[in-house]
Amino acid sequence: LKFIKASGCADAKGDLEKEVKCLRGLPAHSLFDLLYELTTAATKRRQARLGSMYWTSQFGESFLLDAAQYFDVYMRPVIDGDFIPACPSAILKSIKAVDAPEVLIGNVDKEGIFWLLYGLGLKEVSFLHDDGNITLPTLKQLKNLGIDYLKLIETRFTSIGQLVTPFPAITAIEYGLNSPEIAEMNYYNTEIAMNDISSVLDFMYKLDDLTGELDFVCSTLLFARLLSIIPNSKVQYFNFMYKTHISHLPQWTGVMHGYEIEYVFGMPFSKPFNSQYYEFSPEESELSKRVMKYWVNFAKTGQASLDGKDGAWPLFNSSKETYLEISLAEDNVKTHLRQKGCNYWNDVYPSLLRNYLRLSASPSHYMPTDNCPHMEISLYKVDRLRDYVDG
Numbered sequence: 001l002k003f004i005k006a007s008g009c010a011d012a013k014g015d016l017e018k019e020v021k022c023l024r025g026l027p028a029h030s031l032f033d034l035l036y037e038l039t040t041a042a043t044k045r046r047q048a049r050l051g052s053m054y055w056t057s058q059f060g061e062s063f064l065l066d067a068a069q070y071f072d073v074y075m076r077p078v079i080d081g082d083f084i085p086a087c088p089s090a091i092l093k094s095i096k097a098v099d100a101p102e103v104l105i106g107n108v109d110k111e112g113i114f115w116l117l118y119g120l121g122l123k124e125v126s127f128l129h130d131d132g133n134i135t136l137p138t139l140k141q142l143k144n145l146g147i148d149y150l151k152l153i154e155t156r157f158t159s160i161g162q163l164v165t166p167f168p169a170i171t172a173i174e175y176g177l178n179s180p181e182i183a184e185m186n187y188y189n190t191e192i193a194m195n196d197i198s199s200v201l202d203f204m205y206k207l208d209d210l211t212g213e214l215d216f217v218c219s220t221l222l223f224a225r226l227l228s229i230i231p232n233s234k235v236q237y238f239n240f241m242y243k244t245h246i247s248h249l250p251q252w253t254g255v256m257h258g259y260e261i262e263y264v265f266g267m268p269f270s271k272p273f274n275s276q277y278y279e280f281s282p283e284e285s286e287l288s289k290r291v292m293k294y295w296v297n298f299a300k301t302g303q304a305s306l307d308g309k310d311g312a313w314p315l316f317n318s319s320k321e322t323y324l325e326i327s328l329a330e331d332n333v334k335t336h337l338r339q340k341g342c343n344y345w346n347d348v349y350p351s352l353l354r355n356y357l358r359l360s361a362s363p364s365h366y367m368p369t370d371n372c373p374h375m376e377i378s379l380y381k382v383d384r385l386r387d388y389v390d391g
Contacts, residue, residue, distance in 0.1 A: 002386035003075065006037035038074040041388040042160070043067050048383065049163050050155060061155060063123055063145040070119030070156040071215060074385070087372030089226060097231035102302035104295070105224050106238030106323065107337075110254035112211030116204065117253075120156065122147075134250055136200045143197060150179030157211060161378030162353065170352065174344050175210050201252055208254075213341035216257070221337065222346050222374065225318045236304045237316040237323035238294075239337055242287060246278040260326075263288040264295055287328055353377045 004010050007030075009022035023031070047067035077084055085091070095101070117127045117134060122145060125137045154168040169182045197203045221237075228235045240260040243251065267273045268280035268288045280288070290306065294313070298304035304313050313333070314322045320335045356379060 002038060002041065002384070002389050003034060005386050006034050006041070006389045007031070035074070037389060038385065039068065039072075041385050041390075042069065042072060042074060044388040045383055045385060046155070046160055046163070048388075049160060053154075053163065053165065061148070061151050063147050064152070064155055065121040065123055067155055068119070068121060069158075069160075070121070070211065071115040087375065089372055089374055092226050092230065095230050100230050100232035100234070101227055102234040102298075103224070103227050104236050104238070104298045104304050105220060105227075106240065106260075107212075107217050107220055108240045108255045108257060108259050110205075110208050110212065111216035111257050112208040112214075113204065113253050114256040114258075115215075116207055116211060120207070132248075134253065136204075136250075136252065139197065139200055142200060142203060147197070148179050148181075149177035150181055153177070153210075157214065159376060161376065161380070161382045164356070164379045166356075167349075167352070167379075170349075171210070174341075175206060177206065204252075209341060213338055214345055217338050218342035218345040221321065221342050224316050225321070228315070228317050234302055235316040236298070236313055237321070237337070239323055239325050239334075241325055241327040242284075244278070244284060245281060248278070260291070263291040266292055283328055287326075290331070291326065350374075350377070353379065 001010075004019045004023065007023060007026060009019045009026075011018045011022075043066055046069060050067055079085075079087060120127065122137075125141055125145070127136070128134055149172050150169055153172050154163060158168045158171070169179070172179060172182060224235050224237050227233055238260075240263075241255055242263075243253075243255045243259060244262070249256070262268075262273075263284075266288055268285040274280065293306050294304040297306070306312060313324045313331075316322055321337065321339075322333060322335050323337050325332045325334050350373070354377070357377065
């Protein structure tokens with residue numbers, strides 16, 4: 001409905017058939033451009049919520065440009081009883097052994113950096129420039145901003161439905177960050193120095209840990225865990241650790257989201273790619289051969305391997321969470337990827353949210369059911385996004 005309103009296709013009588021017909025008549029670029037309207041509306045809604053938390057109608061964080069979340073998906077899938085007929089967890093549990101999935105799934109080392117470059121939104125600091133160059137601010141510039149980590153986590157990294165006072169503070173403490181308000185809010189001193197920025201890279205990598213685990217790694221691990229407990233399932237998990245030596249982006253950005261793709265699809269062997277963009281080293285070509293063998297053998301047999309035989313890349317299971325770390329020189333079998341952070345996001349944090357709801361439950365609160373435990377929880381009645389859409 002919020003998208004229909006932004007498109008100008010809203011019918012005065014709410015005739016959905018007419019509205020859908022109107023949407024289908026719009027050019028594709030117009031539909032794409034309308035997503036910006038949802039981003040603007042979501043920012044207004046976050047500003048209103050943050051204002052209500054701090055008794056102000058104005059967004060007032062001196063070190064941030066606005067109240068926008070650094071990364072969000074506004075057109076999310078919903079349980080509609082048709083395309084998604086039931087809770088995804090329940091659907092997975094209903095899969096029978098004869099239909100058990102074979103899955104190759106994983107992450108890269110620095111999942112959050114790419115999105116931080118676009119969405120961190122610090123005043124007087126630009127990471128990504130109009131000419132495509134990426135630069136780091138100086139340590140002095142960062143310190144002069146007087147960044148309050150609690151306000152940063154609230155504004156940029158906390159879901160709208162979880163903007164309730166204690167939870168961003170708990171996340172800040174979990175990631176070794178602090179704010180003048182945390183000790184007062186939680187009734188103890190964390191003994192972490194305020195505005196503790198030892199280096200610009202330390203600052204960026206702490207935020208990469210937080211965002212990468214929150215939005216990519218931990219949810220992927222949770223999905224792999226749910227798949228792995230299906231009888232007869234085969235799940236293989238990877239963590240890709242290599243950044244191409246000649247890249248248009250600086251080395252400090254690391255192995256960002258999607259960086260395994262050029263090796264999966266054999267770009268080191270593409271003459272047009274090498275001539276138009278950048279050349280790969282012989283060692284990188286060998287890495288691509290290795291990765292392609294894994295993927296091809298998985299497609300052929302349901303088991304990722306180099307020689308078509310089982311064993312070198314063990315299956316992922318919910319107890320050891322075994323995965324393959326893929327890097328330039330060699331691949332190594334490891335267990336429990338990002339265990340501390342993902343224990344927080346997949347177990348501790350949801351438990352804290354549920355306890356909060358049980359203690360303050362009211363008809364306006366969404367209480368997740370036991371048969372759908374991984375749905376995102378809202379701790380209060382969130383304003384409708386369409387009420388913040390112009391049009």
